[in-house]
Amino acid sequence: MGAFLTIKLEGPKELRAKLDRLDPTRNAEIFSRSIRTVATLIAANARNVQIRRGGGAVHPKQLTHRTFTLRDSIGPDFRGLPQFAEVGTEKDYGAIHEFGVSNMLVRSHQRTIKKTGRRVNVRAFTRNVPANVRVLVLVAARSVRGAVF
Numbered sequence: 001m002g003a004f005l006t007i008k009l010e011g012p013k014e015l016r017a018k019l020d021r022l023d024p025t026r027n028a029e030i031f032s033r034s035i036r037t038v039a040t041l042i043a044a045n046a047r048n049v050q051i052r053r054g055g056g057a058v059h060p061k062q063l064t065h066r067t068f069t070l071r072d073s074i075g076p077d078f079r080g081l082p083q084f085a086e087v088g089t090e091k092d093y094g095a096i097h098e099f100g101v102s103n104m105l106v107r108s109h110q111r112t113i114k115k116t117g118r119r120v121n122v123r124a125f126t127r128n129v130p131a132n133v134r135v136l137v138l139v140a141a142r143s144v145r146g147a148v149f
Contacts, residue, residue, distance in 0.1 A: 028082035039076035039085040046074045046087065063097055070094055102128045 073089040
C-alpha cells in the first residue's frame, strides 16, 4: 500500500455542459494532455524539491534521504486517462511520510555510531510520525501552478 494522489479534471456544470458538446475524441485528448502535464509536474516536484539529500539530518519541512529509493519510486500512473491520473509511490514507507503513523513498533536492532564505529543495541520502541509534517506528493501538488485542491 503506497501513497497516491489522484488528479481529476472537474469544473462547474456550465463548463462540463460546453465540453460535452465537443467531439468526445477531441475532449478526451485535451483532458489526457492536461492531466498528464499536471501529474508529471507534481511527480517531478515531489522527487526534486520535496526530498533533499540529507543523510540523516532531519529537516522540518522536507524529507531527507541517503539513497534514492523512495525518490526514484515516485511517479505518475496514467492508466486512468482520460478521466484521471495518480501520482505516488508503491513503497509502503511513502505512506508513512505522507500521512503519518501512530504507535508503530520499531523492533530492537543494532546501530553503528558513525564517529566511533562502535555498535550499540537499540531497544524496541514505539514511533509516532505526525501527519502533514514532511509530506511529499500533496505539497508538491500545491506547488504546481494551476493545480487546485
